[in-house]
């Protein structure tokens with residue numbers, strides 16, 4: 001008999017583990033080239049960016065520093081409240097630093113818009129945005145990533161850092177849940 005695992009709750013896979021890992025290698029190589037001779041500060045946006053940050057940065061071959069920020073514009077559901085709150089700030093000063101913001105997904109763009117404004121205000125020398133996923137259909141803020149892993153359709157996606165009610169972050173791929181799981 002087939003084992004009941006979280007994979008049974010997935011309707012379809014949008015981006016496979018193999019595709020993600022290949023992309024992380026490519027993006028890591030790009031960052032190595034772009035930041036040669038520099039000492040950038042990579043900022044992971046918790047918690048969703050964690051697996052992606054870990055996988056791309058291990059493919060870089062430059063010196064860099066890591067820090068994390070936890071912000072929230074969501075309330076556990078599937079739609080934005082439009083409000084960005086800082087839940088955990090950086091431990092590092094960004095003034096004069098070259099920043100690489102690592103995100104899991106850009107949907108409305110409100111979160112990144114807020115972070116970019118904040119880091120400009122704190123006098124960063126440069127800011128680059130690297131996102132695993134881009135959902136252009138959800139965009140309300142005028143924000144673009146410098147490096148994008150994959151474009152996704154206007155569906156709520158989970159896995160590889162992305163959650164639904166804090167679950168599914170541990171999947172190694174990006175997928176869409178079966179309809180009965182939402183609201184269940």
Ligand code: XMP
Nearest residue numbers: 048105106107108109110111156157162163
């Ligand atoms: P915004 O709208 O500010 O959203 O660009 C950024 C944050 O919202 C979360 N988000 C999602 N999380 N599946 C998720 O699991 C999704 O389809 C999705 N869309 C947005 C995510 O935390 C992201 O950092």
Ligand code: MG
Nearest residue numbers: 046047048104
């Ligand atoms: Mg996030």
